[in-house]
Amino acid sequence: MPRTGEFELTIEERKIQVAPDLEYQVFAYNGQVPAPLIHVKEGDDVTIHLTNNTTLPHTIHWHGQYQRANLVDSTEPSNWKMDGVPGVTQKAVQPGETFTYKFRAEKTGSTWYHCHVNVSEHVGMRGMWGPLIVDPAKPTKLEKKVTKDVIMMFSSWDSNYAEKLGSGGSPVEPSNYFSINGRSFPTTQPINVKKGDVVRFRMFGAGGELHSIHIHGHDMLITHKDGLPLPAPYYADTILVAPGERYDAIMEMNNPGIWMVHDHIDPHVTNNGKHDGGVMTVIAYEGMMPVMSDDSHGMLPNDDPDFYYSESMKKPYGMYNNEHFAGAPLQTEGRRERRREQHDAH
Numbered sequence: 558m559p560r561t562g563e564f565e566l567t568i569e570e571r572k573i574q575v576a577p578d579l580e581y582q583v584f585a586y587n588g589q590v591p592a593p594l595i596h597v598k599e600g601d602d603v604t605i606h607l608t609n610n611t612t613l614p615h616t617i618h619w620h621g622q623y624q625r626a627n628l629v630d631s632t633e634p635s636n637w638k639m640d641g642v643p644g645v646t647q648k649a650v651q652p653g654e655t656f657t658y659k660f661r662a663e664k665t666g667s668t669w670y671h672c673h674v675n676v677s678e679h680v681g682m683r684g685m686w687g688p689l690i691v692d693p694a695k696p697t698k699l700e701k702k703v704t705k706d707v708i709m710m711f712s713s714w715d716s717n718y719a720e721k722l723g724s725g726g727s728p729v730e731p732s733n734y735f736s737i738n739g740r741s742f743p744t745t746q747p748i749n750v751k752k753g754d755v756v757r758f759r760m761f762g763a764g765g766e767l768h769s770i771h772i773h774g775h776d777m778l779i780t781h782k783d784g785l786p787l788p789a790p791y792y793a794d795t796i797l798v799a800p801g802e803r804y805d806a807i808m809e810m811n812n813p814g815i816w817m818v819h820d821h822i823d824p825h826v827t828n829n830g831k832h833d834g835g836v837m838t839v840i841a842y843e844g845m846m847p848v849m850s851d852d853s854h855g856m857l858p859n860d861d862p863d864f865y866y867s868e869s870m871k872k873p874y875g876m877y878n879n880e881h882f883a884g885a886p887l888q889t890e891g892r893r894e895r896r897r898e899q900h901d902a903h
């Protein structure tokens with residue numbers, strides 16, 4: 558018998574602090590960006606009750622899942638109606654409605670979930686994405702050695718639309734802020750390790766931009782692409798992560814120091830063109846202190862041990878929120894009323 562997991566997700570209108578000078582309005586699963594970690598095992602049956610508390614329609618697409626096992630309606634040949642595509646597999650979940658998704662977690666590894674309504678805005682610049690990690694029933698030898706998971710979801714933002722929820726996301730308008738797990742340097746967090754750790758980076762192209770992720774002082778052994786184990790893992794110190802893609806890298810922490818991890822695409826390490834910012838953090842070995850100077854990159858704040866869901870990934874299977882990712886409520890009553898009036902007039 559497969560194990561079952563049943564979870565509640567809402568979608569809220571919130572604002573998050575992407576960078577020190579950028580507050581951004583988002584559609585947030587459970588009120589947070591990134592969305593909660595969902596961590597299950599291969600073969601588990603997953604049920605998600607999704608309630609839309611926003612003013613616009615949304616869905617969830619389970620990116621990577623096959624939807625082959627039929628859990629919903631035995632008269633249908635498969636589970637494709639759980640794929641979350643509005644107008645193709647379901648009617649979008651309207652404001653105030655609840656929709657239940659059921660699927661069997663067949664595809665293993667670093668899969669993810671995101672809205673499939675108006676994707677270039679909702680996913681591209683409103684934070685509607687989160688990790689769905691499915692542990693394989695038979696992990697590889699390398700995977701078994703891992704002592705710490707580090708989930709990094711890359712995305713980008715256009716400050717011109719920060720306060721214009723429900724608009725923006727044109728593919729021809731350039732982004733000007735770039736982030737790891739919804740935060741731009743210096744509000745990212747260090748990746749704290751100790752010598753001997755075996756770290757697994759799970760890198761997600763969650764937004765609409767390419768990211769050329771470079772790690773200093775180590776080589777990454779690229780072991781999985783889009784959750785799939787590679788027949789011949791390969792080493793790299795820079796890996797291009799395109800929108801939608803996932804790469805897993807397994808690395809032994811054998812070179813104590815403070816080492817940069819950053820996007821090698823120049824604008825992506827700025828906040829609106831100003832250095833330093835964007836997709837930038839450090840691997841910080843226990844006991845090591847960065848060299849500070851007047852032109853220093855600035856000490857990273859270090860107050861969220863679960864910023865990369867490393868702590869949650871050690872816990873039993875389930876869904877995990879992170880209060881540090883929670884956004885602040887918006888003043889939406891006026892907007893809500895206006896929408897309702899427009900809706901009733903039709």
Ligand SMILES: [Cu+2]
Pocket residue numbers: 584614615616672673674675679685
């Ligand atoms: Cu949406």
